[in-house]
Amino acid sequence: MRKYGLGLFTAVLLIALVVAPMAQAQVTLKFACWDYELNQYDKKLIEEFERLNPDIKVEVYDMPASEYPDKMLIMLAGGEDIDVFYAKDPTMYGGLVLRQQIRPLDDLIARDNVDLLGYGGNLENVRVDGTVYGLPYRGDFWILFYNKDLFDRFGVPYPTNDMTWDEFRETAKLLTSGEGADKTYGTYIHTWASTYFVYGLQKHMGDLVEGPYEMLRDGLELAYQIQMVDKSAADYATNRAMGAHYRGLFEQGNIGMLYMGTWYMQALLHDAEQGLHNVRWGIARLPQWEGLPHATIGNVTPVVINSKTKHLEEAWRLVKFLSGPEGASILAENMIVPGYFDDSVFDTFAQVEGFPSENMDALVTETVYMEWPAHPLSGLLGRMVEEEIVLAMTGNKSIDQAIADMEVRREEIILLNQ
Amino acid sequence: MKRTTRNRLVAYSFLLPNFIGFLVFTLIPVLAALGLSFVKWDSYSPMQFVGLRNFQIMLKDSSFKIAFWNTLYFTGLTVPLTIVVSLMLALALNKGLRSVKIFRAIHFFPHVASTIAVAVVWQFLYHPDMGPLNQFLRMIGITDPPRWTASTTWAMPAVIIMSVWKSAGYYMVMFLAGLQGIPPHLYEVATIDGATVWQKFRYVTLPLLTPTLFFVLTMNLIYSFKVFDQIYIMTQGGPGRATMVLVYYIYMQAFINQNFGYASAMAAVFFLMILGVTIFQFRLQEKWVTYLD
Numbered sequence: 269m270r271k272y273g274l275g276l277f278t279a280v281l282l283i284a285l286v287v288a289p290m291a292q293a294q295v296t297l298k299f300a301c302w303d304y305e306l307n308q309y310d311k312k313l314i315e316e317f318e319r320l321n322p323d324i325k326v327e328v329y330d331m332p333a334s335e336y337p338d339k340m341l342i343m344l345a346g347g348e349d350i351d352v353f354y355a356k357d358p359t360m361y362g363g364l365v366l367r368q369q370i371r372p373l374d375d376l377i378a379r380d381n382v383d384l385l386g387y388g389g390n391l392e393n394v395r396v397d398g399t400v401y402g403l404p405y406r407g408d409f410w411i412l413f414y415n416k417d418l419f420d421r422f423g424v425p426y427p428t429n430d431m432t433w434d435e436f437r438e439t440a441k442l443l444t445s446g447e448g449a450d451k452t453y454g455t456y457i458h459t460w461a462s463t464y465f466v467y468g469l470q471k472h473m474g475d476l477v478e479g480p481y482e483m484l485r486d487g488l489e490l491a492y493q494i495q496m497v498d499k500s501a502a503d504y505a506t507n508r509a510m511g512a513h514y515r516g517l518f519e520q521g522n523i524g525m526l527y528m529g530t531w532y533m534q535a536l537l538h539d540a541e542q543g544l545h546n547v548r549w550g551i552a553r554l555p556q557w558e559g560l561p562h563a564t565i566g567n568v569t570p571v572v573i574n575s576k577t578k579h580l581e582e583a584w585r586l587v588k589f590l591s592g593p594e595g596a597s598i599l600a601e602n603m604i605v606p607g608y609f610d611d612s613v614f615d616t617f618a619q620v621e622g623f624p625s626e627n628m629d630a631l632v633t634e635t636v637y638m639e640w641p642a643h644p645l646s647g648l649l650g651r652m653v654e655e656e657i658v659l660a661m662t663g664n665k666s667i668d669q670a671i672a673d674m675e676v677r678r679e680e681i682i683l684l685n686q
Numbered sequence: 687m688k689r690t691t692r693n694r695l696v697a698y699s700f701l702l703p704n705f706i707g708f709l710v711f712t713l714i715p716v717l718a719a720l721g722l723s724f725v726k727w728d729s730y731s732p733m734q735f736v737g738l739r740n741f742q743i744m745l746k747d748s749s750f751k752i753a754f755w756n757t758l759y760f761t762g763l764t765v766p767l768t769i770v771v772s773l774m775l776a777l778a779l780n781k782g783l784r785s786v787k788i789f790r791a792i793h794f795f796p797h798v799a800s801t802i803a804v805a806v807v808w809q810f811l812y813h814p815d816m817g818p819l820n821q822f823l824r825m826i827g828i829t830d831p832p833r834w835t836a837s838t839t840w841a842m843p844a845v846i847i848m849s850v851w852k853s854a855g856y857y858m859v860m861f862l863a864g865l866q867g868i869p870p871h872l873y874e875v876a877t878i879d880g881a882t883v884w885q886k887f888r889y890v891t892l893p894l895l896t897p898t899l900f901f902v903l904t905m906n907l908i909y910s911f912k913v914f915d916q917i918y919i920m921t922q923g924g925p926g927r928a929t930m931v932l933v934y935y936i937y938m939q940a941f942i943n944q945n946f947g948y949a950s951a952m953a954a955v956f957f958l959m960i961l962g963v964t965i966f967q968f969r970l971q972e973k974w975v976t977y978l979d
Contacts, residue, residue, distance in 0.1 A: 342941060345729035363944065367730040505836035509813040648943055659926040664838040677748070684743050 295582045296325045300340060300353035304330035309534065309602040316598060317589045324582050329353075344369055344574070351577040352586050355402055355570050358393070359650055362642035365396045370572040372399045376584050386593065386608040389636055393568045396642050402570025403591035404607025406531075406599065409566035409636050410466055412436075412555060413518065413526045413536070416548040418443055418452060427525065429553040429629055430562075433467060433490055436525065436555040440500040443524035452522045454500035457491055458514045459507050461654035462639050464491055464661065466527070466565045469637045470557055476653060477643045481674040486557070488660055488667045496663070504661040519545035527554055529567060530631070534603040537622045551630040563635040568607060605631070645685060652677050716957075723951035728944040740951035750952065752927045753935040756842065760931060761910040763846050768906055769899070772854040776861030777887075790862070797856040805919035808848045809835065812920075835921050838928040845916050845929055852916075853909070857902050864898030865891070869978075896975040904967055911960055932956050 301310050314326050329350060331339050337360045340353060355361035355370070364370045377384070377400065384391055390404040414427055424442050431439075440454025457463050465476065467487025473479045495503040502512070515535055518526045526532075539545055554564045571590045573583045589595055596606035600616035603623065618625040640646040653674060660670035723740055725733040744750050779790050796804065811819050812834035823831035832840040868891065876886050914933040917923060923930035923938070932952065940949035 338942060341944060345944070367728045367944065369730050505814050505833060506816070509809060509817070509836065651938075651942075655924060655926045658924055659838065662833070662836045662925050664925055664928075680746070680748060684747055 293323050294325055295323065295579050296327055297351045297579055297582055297586060298329065298349060299326050299586065300329040300331065300343070300350045302331050302333040302336040302354075302356065304328055307534070307538075309599060309604055312602065313590060313595055313598050316594070317586060320589070320594075321582075321585060324585070326586070349576065349578070350574055351579055351583045352571060352573055352590075354405060355572050357567060357569075358638050358640045358642045359646040361394070361402065361570055361572070362396070362640075362644060362646050364572065365401050365642060366644045368575055370401050371575040371577070371580075372401055373403065373573070373584075373587070374400055380584075380588070382588065382592075386596070386610050388609060390566075390568045390607045390609070393566070393638050393642070394570045402572035403587055404568045405571040405591045405595065406569040406604060407566065407607040407609060408529045408531045408569070408605050409564045409633055410527060410529050410554045411564070411630050412552045413528055413532060414550050414552065415518070415521060415524055416550050417521065418524045426550055427552040427555070431552060431555040432558045433487075433555050434558060437490060437494055437498065437500075440494060440525060441498050444498070444500040452524065453502060454498075455494065455525045455527075456512075456514055456517050456523045457495065457501050457504070457507075458526075458528065459504060459512065461650065461657050462565070463527070464488060464657045465653065466554070466639075467491075467557070469565050469639070470554075470560065470563045472560060472563060472635075475638065475641045477641055477645060477649055481653075481671045481678070484657075484674075485667060485671060488657065488670070492661065492667065495661070504658065515539070519547055521545065521547050530605045533605075533623070537603050537620065540622055550624045551627045553630050553632075561635065563637055564633055565639055566633075566636040567639055570607075645681060648681050648685065649678060652681060719950045720954055721950075722947055723954045725947045727946045729946055730944075733947075736947065740948045741955075743948060744952060744955065749927060749930065749935060753930045753932045756928075756930055757911060757913070757932045759842060760846060760849075760913055761907060763843075764849050764910045764913075765903065765906050767846070767850045768853055768857060769902060771850055772857035772902070773861050773895075773899075775854060775858040776865060777891075779858070780862060780865045790858070793855040793858055795855065796852045799852075801852065801915040802919055804852060805848065805916045808844075809920050812844050836925060838925050841921050841925060841928045845913075845920060848920070849910075849913065849916055853906070857906065860898055860902050861895065864895050868894045893976045894978055897977060900967075900971055900975045904964060907963060907967070908960060911956070911963075 299314065304310050304314075310328075314328060318324065318326055329343075333356075337356050340350075340356075340360070341363070343350065355364055376382075382403075387404050387407075390407045391400070394400055394402050394404055412427055412431070416426065419426055422443055422445075424439060427436075427439065436455070443452060443454040445452055465484055465487065467490060468481075468484035469475070471483040471486070473483040494501050506512075514526055514528055515532070517523050519536070519539055533551070536545075536547075536549060540547075553562065556562045571587050573580070573587060577583050591607055593608055593610075593612075596608040596610075596613060597616060599606040600613045601620070603617065603620055606613060614628060614631070617623055617631070618628065640650055656665070656670040656674045656677070659665040660667045665673070722733075724735060724737060726736045726739070727733040775793055779786050779793070811817050814820060814831075814833040814836050817834070819834070820831040832843075834840050834844040872890050872894075873886060876890055881889070912933055913931055914937065917929050917931055917934050918937075921929040923934050933956070936949045936952050936956065939945045939952065
């Protein structure tokens with residue numbers, strides 16, 4: 269016993285000597301994101317970061333995706349000391365910049381010589397008045413998903429990368445048939461406002477803060493015709509009242525085409541892995557307007573640092589990891605389009621099992637417009653545009669009237685928020 | 687120390703714990719909100735004093751006007767409907783039978799259930815195509831039933847109907863208590879005098895029920911002005927702004943748009959509105975409320 273005693277004592281002392289300073293030096297960072305447990309890829313990122321940085325412990329605040337922006341704003345307003353978090357959309361990002369809740373990163377980028385080339389056009393979308401306040405962690409954009417089984421069943425050729433919206437509408441009609449449980453729909457138009465205004469932004473007429481709302485007319489008309497006249501998609505009111513979700517609907521296998529963001533690729537693969545669906549899916553570029561150059565709509569997710577952080581150096585290391593090449597490769601393995609995008613991302617995608625690698629071209633983009641610019645009024649205008657779109661899509665107002673009212677209400681919002 | 691002073695101090699010391707609670711959790715926040723209504727503040731950057739600007743904005747803000755009228759619309763219909771329905775329920779169930787007690791419990795049940803849960807269920811009931819309500823209406827021959835929460839015309843009535851259903855049971859219990867407080871000998875006297883059922887209701891029940899009626903009216907008015915949960919779940923103020931009510935708009939401005947100053951200014955106006963209505967009611971009370979000595 270005595271013999272062991274001395275050895276044990278020495279061992280404990282040694283461990284204490286080694287561990288104690290480490291424990292002391294370990295910094296705890298508070299990090300907020302959405303659906304951490306549900307989606308798993310953020311978890312993989314954080315675990316890898318902790319492995320590479322043993323001196324930093326990351327405490328995760330996990331929130332449901334739909335509540336994330338509101339909850340985050342309330343937490344920040346309440347003085348919660350979150351160090352690093354994602355700005356889920358440009359509206360949230362713009363607000364954070366406006367209120368100086370996040371720290372400009374230009375000095376740190378210059379000091380550490382961060383390679384910005386990999387961000388491509390995404391960088392422009394995190395720059396506000398010339399200053400970068402966050403680095404792009406994800407760089408999603410809208411594409412067209414389709415159900416190959418359904419196209420095969422109706423003998424309709426698969427959508428191509430140069431499909432126009434008129435062709436989209438005609439194809440949707442061909443895929444619509446049946447009643448009750450056998451009912452198939454050509455497409456599904458999700459209940460977000462963005463699903464109804466992506467077509468407008470493709471008109472190259474500017475953004476929804478400063479551009480004319482006239483740009484929305486053809487798109488709203490298209491959505492209205494598809495839902496109310498062709499009936500090749502369920503209408504807005506039905507979807508809204510049922511709390512419909514594109515994920516479940518497309519995976520049931522009776523929706524032919526779904527235009528949605530690239531974020532859905534990961535969910536499709538994940539759900540197939542879980543045995544939730546066996547849809548054979550393909551992707552194509554977002555359909556375009558006849559005679560106009562192609563454009564898609566993007567949504568960059570920046571990772572940002574709370575301007576009140578007490579652990580700036582550690583927070584900055586986490587930001588660099590999440591938005592840099594290391595983070596990008598983990599994201600790509602999980603079928604997420606990273607903000608840092610190079611050829612290795614395509615290579616990684618091609619190796620992911622279940623990914624339709626023959627459709628890889630669908631992910632090549634030329635022009636990517638943002639859903640909303642990082643502008644102080646994006647939030648208020650976004651709500652207003654959504655209200656008017658809903659009125660037009662539920663038949664409470666004509667499309668012309670809704671567009672006219674949007675213009676009037678924009679003037680009012682600008683006037684009241686000078 | 688004089689005896690009276692000491693007595694007084696003892697009394698105050700008993701009041702103190704409660705008063706501190708009131709001070710910290712009610713009075714100070716209310717005064718702070720009043721103060722906030724004169725600033726521009728997003729909860730993060732420094733406050734900026736703007737004087738009466740928030741109140742001027744209110745006058746020009748079409749959403750505020752819509753929310754104001756919608757609140758009056760909601761209250762104006764909900765309050766009388768709730769009172770009529772709950773009074774009728776109380777009159778029908780004012781008997782000691784066991785079966786009646788079961789019905790009372792059934793009618794009280796909606797009040798016990800959480801508003802959020804109930805609103806979610808009603809959302810399905812109101813579904814324009816697949817909802818049970820419209821399926822029923824089609825069955826009885828109404829080919830084009832209202833599109834309820836999807837229609838700007840019917841969204842508010844939909845919320846009102848649900849609210850009446852939710853609270854009628856609660857006020858029914860109040861009315862039952864009121865009815866049971868009416869001395870039975872008055873009815874005996876009325877019967878001997880040959881009064882009809884209607885006359886008994888009109889000249890005995892109704893006057894003696896006025897204190898309860900007054901209480902129910904006041905509470906119901908305040909609750910209706912404050913409507914939020916149903917709107918938040920069922921319509922989010924839509925379609926468009928058809929069900930945008932004041933409290934929802936205040937919530938939106940404060941927590942979604944981070945305009946705490948403007949939201950506080952609206953809250954102040956809202957407070958004055960409720961205060962005014964309540965004072966008016968108490969004044970009017972002397973004219974129509976009968977107390978039995």
